[in-house]
Amino acid sequence: MNWENMVRPVDEYHAIEHGLTPEEFERLCGALGRAPNLVELGVVSVMWSEHCSYKSSRVHLRKLPSTGPRVLQGPGENAGVIDIGDGLAVAFKIESHNHPSYVEPYQGAATGVGGILRDVFTMGARPIAILDSLRFGSFDHPRTRYLVDGVVAGIGGYGNCVGVPTVGGETYFDAGYNANILVNAFTLGVLPANRIFRARAAGVGNPVMYVGSKTGRDGIHGASLLASAEFRGEAEEKRPTVQVGDPFTEKLLLEACLELMEEDVIVAIQDMGAAGLTSSSVEMAARGHTGIWLDLDQVPTRARGMTPYEILLSESQERMLLVARAGCEDRVRDIFAKWDLEAVVVGQVTDDGLFRASYAGREVACLPIALLTDEAPVYERPARPPSDLDVRQQLRLDRIPQPQDWNEVLLRLLDSPNLASKAWIYRQYDCLVRGNTVVGPGSDAAVLRIKGTDKGLVLSVDCNSRYCLQDPYVGAVIAVAEAARNVVCAGGEPIGVTDCLNFGSPEKPEVMWQFVEAIQGIRDACLALQLPVVSGNVSFYNETEGHSIPPTPTIAMVGLLQPVRAFTTQWFKSEGDVIALLGQTREELGASEYLAVIHGQVAGVPPWIDLAVERKVQEVCLRAIREGLLASAHDVSEGGLAVALAECCVTHPEAPLGAVVELPASMRIDALLFGESQSRIVVSLKRRNWPRLRDLAQQLGVPCAMLGEVRGRRLVVHPWIDLECATLREVWANALPRRMEMAESRGEDRTQ
Amino acid sequence: MRWGVVVFPGSNDDQDTLWAIEQVLGEPVVRLWHKDADLHGVDVVVLPGGFSYGDYLRCGAMARFSPIMDKVIEFAGRGGLVWGICNGFQVLCEAGLLPGALVRNRDRRFVCAMSYVRVEDNDTPFTRLCRRGEVLRIPIKHGEGCYVADATTLELLERNRQVLLRYVDANGRATSEANPNGSLDNIAGIVNESRNVFGLMPHPEHAVEKWMGSDDGLKFFQSVLAAQRNPGTTDRTAVAPGH
Numbered sequence: 001m002n003w004e005n006m007v008r009p010v011d012e013y014h015a016i017e018h019g020l021t022p023e024e025f026e027r028l029c030g031a032l033g034r035a036p037n038l039v040e041l042g043v044v045s046v047m048w049s050e051h052c053s054y055k056s057s058r059v060h061l062r063k064l065p066s067t068g069p070r071v072l073q074g075p076g077e078n079a080g081v082i083d084i085g086d087g088l089a090v091a092f093k094i095e096s097h098n099h100p101s102y103v104e105p106y107q108g109a110a111t112g113v114g115g116i117l118r119d120v121f122t123m124g125a126r127p128i129a130i131l132d133s134l135r136f137g138s139f140d141h142p143r144t145r146y147l148v149d150g151v152v153a154g155i156g157g158y159g160n161c162v163g164v165p166t167v168g169g170e171t172y173f174d175a176g177y178n179a180n181i182l183v184n185a186f187t188l189g190v191l192p193a194n195r196i197f198r199a200r201a202a203g204v205g206n207p208v209m210y211v212g213s214k215t216g217r218d219g220i221h222g223a224s225l226l227a228s229a230e231f232r233g234e235a236e237e238k239r240p241t242v243q244v245g246d247p248f249t250e251k252l253l254l255e256a257c258l259e260l261m262e263e264d265v266i267v268a269i270q271d272m273g274a275a276g277l278t279s280s281s282v283e284m285a286a287r288g289h290t291g292i293w294l295d296l297d298q299v300p301t302r303a304r305g306m307t308p309y310e311i312l313l314s315e316s317q318e319r320m321l322l323v324a325r326a327g328c329e330d331r332v333r334d335i336f337a338k339w340d341l342e343a344v345v346v347g348q349v350t351d352d353g354l355f356r357a358s359y360a361g362r363e364v365a366c367l368p369i370a371l372l373t374d375e376a377p378v379y380e381r382p383a384r385p386p387s388d389l390d391v392r393q394q395l396r397l398d399r400i401p402q403p404q405d406w407n408e409v410l411l412r413l414l415d416s417p418n419l420a421s422k423a424w425i426y427r428q429y430d431c432l433v434r435g436n437t438v439v440g441p442g443s444d445a446a447v448l449r450i451k452g453t454d455k456g457l458v459l460s461v462d463c464n465s466r467y468c469l470q471d472p473y474v475g476a477v478i479a480v481a482e483a484a485r486n487v488v489c490a491g492g493e494p495i496g497v498t499d500c501l502n503f504g505s506p507e508k509p510e511v512m513w514q515f516v517e518a519i520q521g522i523r524d525a526c527l528a529l530q531l532p533v534v535s536g537n538v539s540f541y542n543e544t545e546g547h548s549i550p551p552t553p554t555i556a557m558v559g560l561l562q563p564v565r566a567f568t569t570q571w572f573k574s575e576g577d578v579i580a581l582l583g584q585t586r587e588e589l590g591a592s593e594y595l596a597v598i599h600g601q602v603a604g605v606p607p608w609i610d611l612a613v614e615r616k617v618q619e620v621c622l623r624a625i626r627e628g629l630l631a632s633a634h635d636v637s638e639g640g641l642a643v644a645l646a647e648c649c650v651t652h653p654e655a656p657l658g659a660v661v662e663l664p665a666s667m668r669i670d671a672l673l674f675g676e677s678q679s680r681i682v683v684s685l686k687r688r689n690w691p692r693l694r695d696l697a698q699q700l701g702v703p704c705a706m707l708g709e710v711r712g713r714r715l716v717v718h719p720w721i722d723l724e725c726a727t728l729r730e731v732w733a734n735a736l737p738r739r740m741e742m743a744e745s746r747g748e749d750r751t752q
Numbered sequence: 753m754r755w756g757v758v759v760f761p762g763s764n765d766d767q768d769t770l771w772a773i774e775q776v777l778g779e780p781v782v783r784l785w786h787k788d789a790d791l792h793g794v795d796v797v798v799l800p801g802g803f804s805y806g807d808y809l810r811c812g813a814m815a816r817f818s819p820i821m822d823k824v825i826e827f828a829g830r831g832g833l834v835w836g837i838c839n840g841f842q843v844l845c846e847a848g849l850l851p852g853a854l855v856r857n858r859d860r861r862f863v864c865a866m867s868y869v870r871v872e873d874n875d876t877p878f879t880r881l882c883r884r885g886e887v888l889r890i891p892i893k894h895g896e897g898c899y900v901a902d903a904t905t906l907e908l909l910e911r912n913r914q915v916l917l918r919y920v921d922a923n924g925r926a927t928s929e930a931n932p933n934g935s936l937d938n939i940a941g942i943v944n945e946s947r948n949v950f951g952l953m954p955h956p957e958h959a960v961e962k963w964m965g966s967d968d969g970l971k972f973f974q975s976v977l978a979a980q981r982n983p984g985t986t987d988r989t990a991v992a993p994g995h
Contacts, residue, residue, distance in 0.1 A: 161803040163764030248806025435768040
């Protein structure tokens, strides 16, 4: 389209094409006192999109606790920041890149990593760790292997090249994600507590500078359209809306920005992420209560003849916008030139509260900043539980026959892709670069040291979406509790949360109900465990052809460990150590992996959880680790006690150690072995430490039972299970490679 | 002695190499910027791991043409010690300082894992504190670490005892299963004919602190130090510390 046509007023037809409702268009015209032109409509459509405006979630997100003595920056900036003492802080956030990764798995996942890295270094933090939370469809689905292969390669391709280690994560497979996978990427960075950079424009007349890659036609409307509407099975046609990543440029941008941040030249800085130049400039002005003017002729472009519409809405990657102190332009240019990057003045901070853009000497957009941000539509959408909830939550245990061969059950569970080793995935990620990785992928949580201190950071990401499907409130409570428990098992004290809320269409009352329940669950769990939610992301419209994904509120937990050398891992360490269980086992099998894998059922309610009990169990474990009592600690989660014990045996990086344990037959054997009762931790310790652990547990009223000891090369759970560790390990280790390699003999999957 | 670590745009493990030399070994070290045509009087040059220039063309292919590399080639020609780790090894092959090439891993995937390597020869400044046949635990992390060379080159490498490291299993056997990337003859590291240029795919700088997993990588750093202090021939009876 000739760009001059873009400055003519548009009508409702165009607005609906851009995803606005007729009411929203009316509201826009009313506020402007005129109809917008096409450029303005483009700007409004992205700023009012679900992705940028949080219009369906905003009223609910306010319920999450976001304050605390350690919080230096809560939600609303590029990332949250938490004080870790001695003048240091950590910035972190998790974000989704779901639709792009389904459409183009390699680039979708790669640019997801790139985006979250920029969110963190924008705050002035040096990124030191990436985690990924992934959800794929069932291996029966023809596209799953192709997606797994592409997403994993994309995450590795980007993170490895940028030089930030991927130290952990989680991966689940469920038919509910067959046509809508989830790719949630988390990054954490370290910064001086008194040098936080924010995205608040200030200083009328200060130059707005554009740094990084040139602007191309890639990803126009990418995030805003892809992430703000459901799919209708047109994945192939949407490939051009996925951005392309350039990790090398990102690395240069990262180094250049951090170098620039050591000087006093930056007033505000923001990543050009979703909705590119538009959202970065509008949001900086909104936070600073200023206006902003952009001269689009100055924007470096990759393609000839780009229209103002394209320049404003491009989502080309590896770009940042910053407000510099007037007079410091040359210093900015010099530092970027050292890293072979461009830095160009493209506008100015103004005091008129307007977003204005000029092109070819003519004003092409003039919109009030407030209208694009604080005054954007907000919806309190109707919510109601699904009508079949009661039926789905019913589970008649007396109709579940107990298997005969418990060895076989354990092996089948270890072969389940959800429980099996994820080494096939994480071996493709550099988990070591920057030399801080104390515990990498493959234990309950990752542990990183902070050089020059005796501090360590403990990271975990968690969500069981089957629990959330059966009861989103309890599922969300458990997601928070388990993420914290994982951190505690490594010796960390949980200090902060970031959440990635992946749901279906908010326009469906049943989905909205799941969302509201999950928020309430996160809120209650965070209040009980005294954890602030300092950043996060909402991803709605995870649907394809009318089917919503299982609700997936992913929780990433950050913990502090001091001294770092007190860290603990999940595997058994020495023959003769006592094995004990903290917490209580109940007869519950609802929503369990056992029920799904062995009986083919998703039914019942998630395990019972009492946050007061949870807190005490975590306290016993943490105190025991701090006193140096424990050799290992492992959270009991999917697959229950038997699977947890097997994991303690086989996850040792060198030589698996066996165990001989005895469990009192106080309930159904399947519930005893494979039930997923919450607030339980398997620990191992020297026999001489046992009395002290028992006393600690008793003091806090936490059940603590001696189960047996680390011994030999077999796992014996008397009298039901007796298997060679080598057999357990082989089944557990080969489950994913076996399924992925099946794809390689089927060429059609790779070319889809 | 003075160490120099080259920083290309896209170098990632430069930080870790600097840490190993400065903080763990306690030796002076300088960063050598790729645009700089001066080695600043260093005694040994390390080319670190990473993705120099993004490695979009072919690993190490661009870095080879940076201004600093002319000086490194000259330095190596005069007998100076040059050591390439991972991407640095790839750069040395591209620059013709080491024979052969590193291509995509056998299974076409990036691999990050702990690996075992066997020291095949200790008659070099880089391995003099190791025992022959000693097995070291050192991590690998690369997508293009499959060492290839023509038959004549391989034969020469063996005859001149230029193969310094081979991938093995925990018991020191060079099996196919222990080969993580398909390298010919399980080759993990080689030295040039003059024995002053060393390249390896494993990352010794990521194995310098025992409490973090392994300190076997320190032996290469300590060997270089020992060679500098006492340039005589290798003490074949030397037993490396830490074992």
